[in-house]
Amino acid sequence: MTSVFITGASRGIGLEFVRQYAQDGFEVHAVARNPHGSKPLMEVAGVHANVALHALDVSDFAAVERLGKELADIPMDILINNAGHYGPKEAQSLGKIDYEAWADAFKVNALAPIKLAETFLANIEQGSKKVIATLSTQMASIADNTSGGVYVYRSSKAALNMALKSLSVDLKPKGVSVLILHPGWVKTDMGGEGAPVLPAESVRGMRRLIDSGDLSLSGTFLSYKGEGLPW
Numbered sequence: 001m002t003s004v005f006i007t008g009a010s011r012g013i014g015l016e017f018v019r020q021y022a023q024d025g026f027e028v029h030a031v032a033r034n035p036h037g038s039k040p041l042m043e044v045a046g047v048h049a050n051v052a053l054h055a056l057d058v059s060d061f062a063a064v065e066r067l068g069k070e071l072a073d074i075p076m077d078i079l080i081n082n083a084g085h086y087g088p089k090e091a092q093s094l095g096k097i098d099y100e101a102w103a104d105a106f107k108v109n110a111l112a113p114i115k116l117a118e119t120f121l122a123n124i125e126q127g128s129k130k131v132i133a134t135l136s137t138q139m140a141s142i143a144d145n146t147s148g149g150v151y152v153y154r155s156s157k158a159a160l161n162m163a164l165k166s167l168s169v170d171l172k173p174k175g176v177s178v179l180i181l182h183p184g185w186v187k188t189d190m191g192g193e194g195a196p197v198l199p200a201e202s203v204r205g206m207r208r209l210i211d212s213g214d215l216s217l218s219g220t221f222l223s224y225k226g227e228g229l230p231w
């Protein structure tokens with residue numbers, strides 16, 4: 001059974017990844033800060049015996065290492081770094097920047113996906129698909145930034161993109177594909193009610209890229225539709 005690890009599984013896009021992979025019979029490891037506190041996640045896990053729950057705050061690196069030890073013998077075909085944090089909505093415009101919040105968002109968005117990849121690399125090498133997919137955002141594109149502002153979210157995801165590019169180069173000889181994905185503007189707590197893309201459509205699109213296991217996509221910045229995005 002193909003195994004997939006999904007962070008930020010409590011709601012939004014992460015929850016939809018869990019739903020779809022569970023439905024399709026994958027061995028799903030749903031990772032959330034408080035899995036039992038998410039009613040929809042508990043409902044999916046209640047219906048599908050192929051869903052295992054793990055509690056993890058991705059910014060707690062000691063906890064990441066503990067989970068790494070706990071799961072040491074489990075092959076991991078696909079790791080999806082989905083957990084992400086927008087940062088304070090108000091306090092990331094010029095004159096109002098909250099630097100503590102900026103550092104916190106950096107840890108969740110830029111550092112944690114790499115810490116997870118490092119921690120679970122041996123599991124990924126034991127897997128057959130060998131895919132690390134990470135949710136970035138078009139807002140991280142330096143070339144595409146014409147509207148300014150949003151210092152915290154934009155810069156933390158731009159740093160993530162650079163780190164993932166290095167990861168893709170470093171892991172290519174091991175046959176591990178590192179996907180850097182923009183899910184679209186998606187209707188979730190983060191995306192808001194006005195977002196045009198539903199989680200189901202976004203996840204279906206990203207899964208086409210992830211499940212292909214295509215090593216030639218590694219280190220490229222792609223939308224959920226498979227379009228290349230400018231850095």
Ligand SMILES: NC(=O)c1ccc[n+]([C@@H]2O[C@H](COP(=O)([O-])OP(=O)(O)OC[C@H]3O[C@@H](n4cnc5c(N)ncnc54)[C@H](OP(=O)(O)O)[C@@H]3O)[C@@H](O)[C@H]2O)c1
Pocket residue numbers: 007008009010011012013014032033034056057058059082083084085086108135136137138182183184185186187188189190191192195
């Ligand atoms: N929605 C969009 O339009 C959009 C666009 C571009 C990129 N993205 C990216 O897509 C990903 C998912 O976004 P979303 O729209 O589903 O966001 P969301 O609805 O705000 O959900 C965020 C998820 O991340 C988890 N999370 C946050 N901090 C965490 C931490 N320290 N440890 C563990 N989990 C943590 C949350 O868990 P809790 O429930 O415990 O808070 C939640 O499950 C993010 O990386 C986001 O940046 C989204």
